[in-house]
Amino acid sequence: xxxxxxxxxxxxxxxxxxxxxxxxxxxxxxxxxxxxxxxxxxxxxxxxxxxxxxxxxxxxxxxxxxxxxxxxxxxxxxxxxxxxxxxxxxxxxxxxxxxxxxxxxxxxxxxxxxxxxxxxxxxxxxxxxxxxxxxxxxxxxxxxxxxxxxxxxxxxxxxxxxxxxxxxxxxxxxxxxxxxxxxxxxxxxxxxxxxxxxxxxxxxxxxxxxxxxxxxxxxxxxxxxxxxxxxxxxxxxxxxxxxxxxxxxxxxxxxxxxxxxxxxxxxxxxxxxxxxxxxxxxxxxxxxxxxxxxxxxxxxxxxxxxxxxxxxxxxxxxxxxxxxxxxxxxxxxxxxxxxxxxxxxxxxxxxxxxxxxxxxxxxxxxxxxxxxxxxxxxxxxxxxxxxxxxxxxxxxxxxxxxxxxxxxxxxxxxxxxxxxxxx
Amino acid sequence: xxxxxxxxxxxxxxxxxxxxxxxxxxxxxxxxxxxxxxxxxxxxxxxxxxxxxxxxxxxxxxxxxxxxxxxxxxxxxxxxxxxxxxxxxxxxxxxxxxxxxxxxxxxxxxxxxxxxxxxxxxxxxxxxxxxxxxxxxxxxxxxxxxxxxxxxxxxxxxxxxxxxxxxxxxxxxxxxxxxxxxxxxxxxxxxxxxxxxxxxxxxxxxxxxxxxxxxxxxxxxxxxxxxxxxxxxxxxxxxxxxxxxxxxxxxxxxxxxxxxxxxxxxxxxxxxxxxxxxxxxxxxxxxxxxxxxxxxxxxxxxxxxxxxxxxxxxxxxxxxxxxxxxxxxxxxxxxxxxxxxxxxxxxxxxxxxxxxxxxxxxxxxxxxxxxxxxxxxxxxxxxxxxxxxxxxxxxxxxxxxxxxxxxxxxxxxxxxxxxxxxx
Numbered sequence: 001x002x003x004x005x006x007x008x009x010x011x012x013x014x015x016x017x018x019x020x021x022x023x024x025x026x027x028x029x030x031x032x033x034x035x036x037x038x039x040x041x042x043x044x045x046x047x048x049x050x051x052x053x054x055x056x057x058x059x060x061x062x063x064x065x066x067x068x069x070x071x072x073x074x075x076x077x078x079x080x081x082x083x084x085x086x087x088x089x090x091x092x093x094x095x096x097x098x099x100x101x102x103x104x105x106x107x108x109x110x111x112x113x114x115x116x117x118x119x120x121x122x123x124x125x126x127x128x129x130x131x132x133x134x135x136x137x138x139x140x141x142x143x144x145x146x147x148x149x150x151x152x153x154x155x156x157x158x159x160x161x162x163x164x165x166x167x168x169x170x171x172x173x174x175x176x177x178x179x180x181x182x183x184x185x186x187x188x189x190x191x192x193x194x195x196x197x198x199x200x201x202x203x204x205x206x207x208x209x210x211x212x213x214x215x216x217x218x219x220x221x222x223x224x225x226x227x228x229x230x231x232x233x234x235x236x237x238x239x240x241x242x243x244x245x246x247x248x249x250x251x252x253x254x255x256x257x258x259x260x261x262x263x264x265x266x267x268x269x270x271x272x273x274x275x276x277x278x279x280x281x282x283x284x285x286x287x288x289x290x291x292x293x294x295x296x297x298x299x300x301x302x303x304x305x306x307x308x309x310x311x312x313x314x315x316x317x318x319x320x321x322x323x324x325x326x327x328x329x330x331x332x333x334x335x336x337x338x339x340x341x342x343x344x345x346x347x348x349x350x351x352x353x354x355x356x357x358x359x360x361x362x363x364x365x366x367x368x369x370x371x372x373x374x375x376x377x378x379x380x381x382x383x384x385x386x387x388x389x390x391x392x393x394x395x396x397x398x399x400x401x402x403x404x405x406x407x408x409x410x411x412x413x414x415x416x417x418x419x420x421x422x423x
Numbered sequence: 424x425x426x427x428x429x430x431x432x433x434x435x436x437x438x439x440x441x442x443x444x445x446x447x448x449x450x451x452x453x454x455x456x457x458x459x460x461x462x463x464x465x466x467x468x469x470x471x472x473x474x475x476x477x478x479x480x481x482x483x484x485x486x487x488x489x490x491x492x493x494x495x496x497x498x499x500x501x502x503x504x505x506x507x508x509x510x511x512x513x514x515x516x517x518x519x520x521x522x523x524x525x526x527x528x529x530x531x532x533x534x535x536x537x538x539x540x541x542x543x544x545x546x547x548x549x550x551x552x553x554x555x556x557x558x559x560x561x562x563x564x565x566x567x568x569x570x571x572x573x574x575x576x577x578x579x580x581x582x583x584x585x586x587x588x589x590x591x592x593x594x595x596x597x598x599x600x601x602x603x604x605x606x607x608x609x610x611x612x613x614x615x616x617x618x619x620x621x622x623x624x625x626x627x628x629x630x631x632x633x634x635x636x637x638x639x640x641x642x643x644x645x646x647x648x649x650x651x652x653x654x655x656x657x658x659x660x661x662x663x664x665x666x667x668x669x670x671x672x673x674x675x676x677x678x679x680x681x682x683x684x685x686x687x688x689x690x691x692x693x694x695x696x697x698x699x700x701x702x703x704x705x706x707x708x709x710x711x712x713x714x715x716x717x718x719x720x721x722x723x724x725x726x727x728x729x730x731x732x733x734x735x736x737x738x739x740x741x742x743x744x745x746x747x748x749x750x751x752x753x754x755x756x757x758x759x760x761x762x763x764x765x766x767x768x769x770x771x772x773x774x775x776x777x778x779x780x781x782x783x784x785x786x787x788x789x790x791x792x793x794x795x796x797x798x799x800x801x802x803x804x805x806x807x808x809x810x811x812x813x814x815x816x817x818x819x820x821x822x823x824x825x826x827x828x829x830x831x832x833x834x835x836x837x838x839x840x841x842x843x844x845x846x
Contacts, residue, residue: 018762019787019789022789023786023787031671042834072520102808104806104807104808108801110807115789117819117820118789118819119548132549151433161699164632196638200819200820201819201820214790215619215642216642219639221639221644221645221818221820221821222644223820240840242842243430245844246842248844249845250843250844253844253845257720259677277458327706327751339572344744358839362837363446364442364446366442366445366538366541366835367834367835368835368836369835369838370835370836370837370838371836371838371839371840372837372838372839372840373839373840373841373842373843374531374838374839374840374842374843374844375844375845376840376841377844377845378838378845379836380532383527383845384527384533384836385525385527385533389739395644396540396541396624396833397540397623397624397644397646397820397821397833398624398644398820400820400833400834400835400836401835410820410823412789412790412791412792412793412823412824413791413792413793413802413821413823413824414785414792414793414794415792415793415794415795415797415801416781416794416795416797417794417795417796417798419662419665419667419668419796420668420797420798420801421669421671421672421673421676421797421798421800422676422800422801
C-alpha cells in the first residue's frame, strides 16, 4: 500500500470511529479507560521488549543519555502511566455539559451543548508516555485520535497504542478509535496536514521545525505548542527578596521546560539593589547571564562569574538551559515593550508591591498567562487544578495556555421548537 | 512600493494599533463607534459618488442586475449602516468579562479574563456593507482590523473605511485601527495569509474559491464560512402539516442564503402522505425537485410539474435557488447517515412528534445547529438574540454557528500571588 493510501485509510477509519465514540456514555468511556490501563500492565513484558529495541536504537544513534532516559520505560513508569489513565477516568466528563440555554420570544429554545470535536491528530516526538497521555484525553472527551510519534520511540508507541486499543475494545471502545501512524517520516505529517475531511484539528507537540512543518501544510486548525520565552519583570516597587526567589525558581527549578524564565527585565531604580541580592543566588545555581550594557557593567562590578554581553538574538532565545538574559529598562512601559517585542506570549511575571503597576502589566502584556508576584512555573494543567493537560497552547484561538479536557471539545446548538418558521 | 511591502506595512501598523486599542475603555470604544456613524453620514455625498463609480463599473462588466443592486448604496442604505453601528455601540462589551476565577491551595488566584484577539483580517466579496459591519464588530471588541474587499466595490470600500477611521480618530480611535487593502487581486490575499506575525485570525466571507485560496495558504487560524447544505428530515412520526410548513419556509423564504434547506429526507412510512401535502405547496413556489428513485415515482404519480432525477452530485450541492433534492430513507439511522455523508454540518432539522427520535437526531447529527420542529432559517445572529453577527462559522474550533462579539475575543489567565514559587 502506498503511504498516501495508508494515511487516507487511517483518516477514514478514524472518522467512522468518531461517530460511534461521540455517543458513548460517560460510564462506558470510563470503563474503556480502566480497561486500557489494565491492558498496559498485562502487556508489560511485550511493551518493555518493544521499548528495549527503541532504547538500543537510540544509543546506537548516539542520542544523548538524558534523551535516552526520557525514552526508557520501566515497570514503575508503566505503572505510573496506568495510574495516570485511571486518574483521567475519575475526572468529570465535559461532554454534554450545557454551556448556555435560553428561549427566544418566538418560543424556540436554544441550548449550547459541549460535544466531542471528532478526530484529533497528535504529532509528537520522543517520549512514549505522550502516546498514552494524548490517547486517553481524546477518548475521555469522545474523540478518535490519530497519533504520529517520533522514530526514536516507534516500537514503544506501536506496542502502547495496540494495548490501549485492544484493552479498550473489550469495554466497548469502537474499532479504530486509537490509531498510530506506523511511518515516521515527515511525508506522513504533510499528508495528515492535508486531510481536513478526516482530521478536525492537529496538535503538534515538539520542536520548532516539526511545528513549522505542520503549520505550513495544514488545511485544518492547528493548536500550537511553541516556545516559552518567559520574562520576570522586577519593578521599581518590587520586594527584592521575593523577586530573587521567584527568579531563581522560574529559571533554575527546571530549566528545560517551556514555563521557565529566559529573561529578567529590571527597572533601573531597582537594578543595583536587586543584583546585589539575586546575583549570588544565580551564581550558586551556575546560571550564565547575558546582559545588556547597563546590567553588564553592574554585574561586572559585582564580579559575576559567568557573564557575557547579550545580543539581539539572545532576547528571542528559549535557552532551556541555565542561561538568562538580562535587561535594564527605564520604566514599566519599556518593560512591556520589551516583552511584547521579544517574548513568545507564553508566561510573563511582574514582581511589585505597586498594585497599579501590577494591573497595568497584567492588562498590557498579551501572554496566555500573566503573573503578579508568582513564578511562571505555575503555567501547567496540574498547577492550575485541571487534573490533566494535553499541553500549553501558545495560540489565541480556541485554547490558550494550559489545555485540558474542555479544550478537546467543541459545542453544538440544539434548537427545540413547536413548528416555528421564520417570518 | 511593492505589493508585498505594502501588505507587510499594513500588517505592522495594525499590530501597533491593536496594542492601544486593546486597552480602550468601553465608553471610549462606544464613543468611537458613534463618531464613525456620524462621519458616514457627513460624508454621504463622497461615499455615494465613490459607490456610483463601482456601480457604473459593475454594469459595464455585465454584472447581473441583482448583484449590481446589492452593490448600490443609497442615502437610506447609508442611514441603515449608521444605525447598525449605533446599535453595536449599545451592545454590552464582552472585553474584560471574568469567565472563571478560582484560588489554588497554595494561595495563587487564577482569573480567566476575556480579551481582544489582536488583529483580525476579514476577506470578503461584493457588498460594501460588510466593510462597516466587520470593522465595527472588530472595534467594539478592541481588535484592529485589516479589510480586503472585492474589486467590484473597491471605491465604496475605500470611502467607507476612510470615513470610519477619520470619524473614529476624533473620538480616540488609534491610528491604523481600520485599514483597507487598496489592492484587490488574489496575491494580496495570499500575502495576508502568510503574515501570522501580524494577523491573528482570518475570516473569509465569500465563495468557495475565495475561502479555498485562504485555507490553502494561511499560516494563522481561519474561521471559515462555508456552504450550507441543510436538510429537513421528515420522520415517520412527523406532524406532516408542520413538516410541510417548515420545509416551505426553509426552502422558499429566502433561497439564496446559507441556512436555507437544499434537501428533504423523508421516512419511507411518511413519504406518500407527506408528498400529498407538501408537493402542491412546493409547486406553487415553483420549486424544482431532484428526486431519488423512490420519491421520483411517487412524485410522478402526483404529476409534480418540475421533476428530475437526483444525481449523487445533487446531494452535495448548495443550490441557493428554488431547487430541492429529495431522498426517501428506511429509518432514522439512514437519515443521519445521509446528512453526515452529504451535508455541510451547518443546519439540519428533524420534524417529529417522537421525542426519543428527536433527541437521537440532535445528538447524532454533527452540525453547528440542529433543530427539532423548527426551520433551519433561524441559524442567524439576530434570530439567536446575539444583537450582531460577523457570520456563520462552519468550523468546529473557537467559533461554531452564528459568530457574535464574544467570538471575536480570546482570553488570558491572570495569576495573582504573594511570592509563591513552585516546589
